[in-house]
Amino acid sequence: MHPAADDPHTRTALEGYRAGALRWLAGGLIAVVLAVLLGAVAVSIAEDRGRPLPLAGMVVVVLVVGGVVAAVAGLGALLRALRWHRALTAVPWQRGLLRIAGPAIVAFEPEGYDEWDPADEPVRLRLVSTSVWRTRQVQELDGGEVRAAPVGPGQWVLTAEGLPTLYGARTARRPR
Structure with a gap:
């Protein structure tokens, strides 16, 4: 029997799984970067106006927490895809x-x-x-x-x- 990883459908399915994992990881990292940028802009505007922007702090916190969770989920999925690929090279479907x-x-x-x-x-x-x-x-x-x-x-x-x-x-x- 041929290993499952040799099947073209398996390679395509693994790539689809990896692509989803990369989307989660990239989306999480982008959310964290946006939170940092939004925080810097909010501080700058608050210094110029003399009062803070309403809800800016809450949005920054939500972006950071959501971004970290999404990035961790994406990284976990990437590691899982790597482990699955290694295992599928040794066993048949x-x-x-x-x-x-x-x-x-x-x-x-x-x-x-x-x-x-x-x-x-x-x-x-x-x-x-x-x-x-x-x-x-x-x-x-x-x-x-x-x-x-x-x-x-x-x-x-x-x-x-x-x-x-x-x-x-x-x-x-x-x-x-």
Whole structure:
């Protein structure tokens, strides 16, 4: 079997994921720079007028906090994409069906899975995405064919034909 990273769709999906991470990182850094510039302009105007600009301090604080959070999220996504790429160079994709079991809980049934065999269990996964639109994209794949690959202990990556990105998931504990 060929490593998953050799697949052209995988390369495209990883690039899409990286592009999103870079947008978050760049947006966060731009917000922090704008906050510094706005703070400098607000101080200059306040010195000239003799009184502070209303809400300028609040806007600066919101830009700094939001920018730092976005930059950290983007950096984390970049590191995750690098880790996924390394893992996907060592393992092949496993094809199978995706079953939705809850808002962010899915079950991956690899090829050869026998639902009538009590010893054969699907891989139960919990999506790690925090965005509603990404979760809904995966939910729309219910019953459809997907590709999945383990990228670490208890960590998986999912994708399907036509999807522009990868989705991370962790193994879920089975309800008792």
